[in-house]
Amino acid sequence: QNEKNVVPTAVKVNLINMLSETGLQVIEATSFVSPKWVPQMADHTEVLQGINKLPGISYPVLTPNLKGFQAAVAAGAKEVSIFGAASELFTRKNINCSIEESLERFEEVMKAAREANIPVRGYVSCVLGCPYEGKISAAKVAEVSKKMYSMGCYEISLGDTIGVGTPGSMRDMLAVVMKEVPVGALAVHCHDTYGQALANILVALQMGVSVVDASVAGLGGCPYAKGASGNVATEDLVYMLNGLGIHTGVDLQKLMDTGTFICNALNRKTNSKVSQASCRL
Amino acid sequence: GLPEYIKIVEVGPRDGLQNEKVIVPTDTKIELINQLSKTGLPAIEVTSFVSSKWVPQMADHKEVMRGIERYPGVQYPVLTPNLQGFHSAVSIAAGATEVSVFGAASESFSKMNINCSIEESIERFEEVTKSARNMNIPVRGYVSCALGCPYEGNVVPDKVAEISKRLYSMGCYEISLGDTIGVGTPGSMKKMLEAVMKEIPLSALAVHCHDTYGQALANILTAIQMGVAVVDSSVAGLGGCPYAKGATGNVATEDVIYMLNGLGINTGVNLCAVMEAGNFICTALNKKTNSKVAQASFNFSFCRL
Numbered sequence: 001q002n003e004k005n006v007v008p009t010a011v012k013v014n015l016i017n018m019l020s021e022t023g024l025q026v027i028e029a030t031s032f033v034s035p036k037w038v039p040q041m042a043d044h045t046e047v048l049q050g051i052n053k054l055p056g057i058s059y060p061v062l063t064p065n066l067k068g069f070q071a072a073v074a075a076g077a078k079e080v081s082i083f084g085a086a087s088e089l090f091t092r093k094n095i096n097c098s099i100e101e102s103l104e105r106f107e108e109v110m111k112a113a114r115e116a117n118i119p120v121r122g123y124v125s126c127v128l129g130c131p132y133e134g135k136i137s138a139a140k141v142a143e144v145s146k147k148m149y150s151m152g153c154y155e156i157s158l159g160d161t162i163g164v165g166t167p168g169s170m171r172d173m174l175a176v177v178m179k180e181v182p183v184g185a186l187a188v189h190c191h192d193t194y195g196q197a198l199a200n201i202l203v204a205l206q207m208g209v210s211v212v213d214a215s216v217a218g219l220g221g222c223p224y225a226k227g228a229s230g231n232v233a234t235e236d237l238v239y240m241l242n243g244l245g246i247h248t249g250v251d252l253q254k255l256m257d258t259g260t261f262i263c264n265a266l267n268r269k270t271n272s273k274v275s276q277a278s279c280r281l
Numbered sequence: 282g283l284p285e286y287i288k289i290v291e292v293g294p295r296d297g298l299q300n301e302k303v304i305v306p307t308d309t310k311i312e313l314i315n316q317l318s319k320t321g322l323p324a325i326e327v328t329s330f331v332s333s334k335w336v337p338q339m340a341d342h343k344e345v346m347r348g349i350e351r352y353p354g355v356q357y358p359v360l361t362p363n364l365q366g367f368h369s370a371v372s373i374a375a376g377a378t379e380v381s382v383f384g385a386a387s388e389s390f391s392k393m394n395i396n397c398s399i400e401e402s403i404e405r406f407e408e409v410t411k412s413a414r415n416m417n418i419p420v421r422g423y424v425s426c427a428l429g430c431p432y433e434g435n436v437v438p439d440k441v442a443e444i445s446k447r448l449y450s451m452g453c454y455e456i457s458l459g460d461t462i463g464v465g466t467p468g469s470m471k472k473m474l475e476a477v478m479k480e481i482p483l484s485a486l487a488v489h490c491h492d493t494y495g496q497a498l499a500n501i502l503t504a505i506q507m508g509v510a511v512v513d514s515s516v517a518g519l520g521g522c523p524y525a526k527g528a529t530g531n532v533a534t535e536d537v538i539y540m541l542n543g544l545g546i547n548t549g550v551n552l553c554a555v556m557e558a559g560n561f562i563c564t565a566l567n568k569k570t571n572s573k574v575a576q577a578s579f580n581f582s583f584c585r586l
Contacts, residue, residue, distance in 0.1 A: 166539065167502055195533070198495060240495075243496070244467055272495070273494050277494050
């Protein structure tokens with residue numbers, strides 16, 4: 001969604017199929033959002049129906065509202081995600097309503113998901129800083145996280161949306177959030193815009209977080225800083241976890257091969273340093 | 282807890298420029314060092330007194346030493362691989378007041394890099410430290426391949442501890458442990474530091490991490506969590522990796538400072554001033570910065586806020 005070049009449906013399907021062979025257990029497949037807003041995800045139904053759904057692997061999709069949820073379920077989705085934020089201004093600019101109003105929308109999705117027995121993952125954006133508000137209080141992050149957890153999200157992914165966080169702010173934010181949401185239900189979604197992602201993830205792990213979001217080849221630039229990077233590269237994350245002796249079940253070589261495939265398709269260089277270095281060694 | 286203050290040793294003008302494809306004119310080097318001197322950095326590695334036959338990029342070592350402004354409170358160490366280099370560095374013509382010697386924890390690397398065994402290199406360094414002691418000149422010791430070797434692969438932590446101890450015992454005031462090919466992770470950093478810390482006091486240790494596999498900041502964080510309070514870095518992440526074509530090398534000073542600022546650790550360094558120096562040298566080298574902070578800040582007007 002955050003790459004300049006839009007890829008054909010077949011490429012998306014192949015990417016997800018290749019990722020399914022790496023040992024990854026969760027692959028976020030697409031977004032059931034109006035193509036008017038997110039044209040890159042217009043083929044959501046074709047993608048979800050086109051991929052090989054391997055047993056033991058979850059393929060969550062984004063559903064910003066009840067309409068999206070219903071379309072997702074009709075297309076065969078077995079898990080969905082909703083995106084909140086710890087910043088009022090960001091919520092206004094991003095989805096054109098207040099935090100409170102967004103939570104009301106999510107409540108509708110939660111109700112329907114409960115009835116359909118579909119797990120819902122909650123994202124909280126701007127947990128370490130906002131492109132509009134600047135500093136974000138840890139208390140606000142905890143408040144929004146708690147609300148989303150209480151309404152039934154099984155997991156809350158805390159997103160450093162513009163990558164401004166450091167191990168210091170990560171530690172301070174998590175300390176407050178962990179008072180409201182059990183650490184077993186927490187995930188971190190770090191952006192590498194300022195090169196801090198792996199250090200931030202390391203701190204989160206040290207505090208007991210054991211779910212980490214990442215993007216193959218570091219796909220996805222930062223829409224708030226032209227030319228800057230966004231998502232942390234899955235290859236670099238797995239390299240670090242391997243070095244720490246932490247089990248992930250992921251085959252790094254297969255992951256790198258998948259990264260090579262999608263970068264060729266996008267006609268761009270990888271954002272993964274492990275991939276860059278390994279070309280020679 | 283974390284150190285309250287961390288000393289940043291800026292290696293861009295030497296380690297950085299030595300490992301860049303484009304060779305810059307002497308004036309550009311001098312301008313870069315002068316700009317860095319104004320940032321608050323306490324130590325700036327200026328050049329290398331090595332035969333220009335081996336390292337042509339540093340052939341102008343005397344001119345650079347003569348040309349730079351020496352700011353009070355800033356150290357300007359230079360590399361001196363042997364006694365000849367040392368004499369040249371401390372001569373009146375060059376006027377070095379601090380020098381560095383480079384050992385390695387790998388026999389293969391030592392042979393391939395400086396054409397002798399580790400033991401022979403130690404003997405050479407001893408000549409340098411002996412002369413340096415007589416002249417009251419501090420010597421910093423580097424240990425390369427502390428977390429892995431491009432030829433031998435795995436490097437045993439005890440070997441790193443052994444070489445570090447030899448360098449420290451002969452009089453080096455500080456030992457900089459280098460992850461030369463950037464293969465280290467927080468796991469291997471911790472094990473290596475535990476072994477070295479049995480032999481060398483913490484206050485005499487520094488880490489020199491390469492970002493070739495994107496692990497540098499996580500490795501540095503691990504080191505400082507263990508109490509290390511000296512970190513080497515290179516403005517704009519200058520200096521690629523000679524062992525992996527197209528891959529990066531030195532960690533960017535800007536990115537290190539950004540992290541330390543966020544941790545509330547004092548460095549005395551002005552991040553914006555470093556970014557300006559980085560911008561200057563990247564323009565001169567006609568290349569993009571390797572610093573993610575610099576890349577991102579270009580858009581955020583970071584320093585004007």
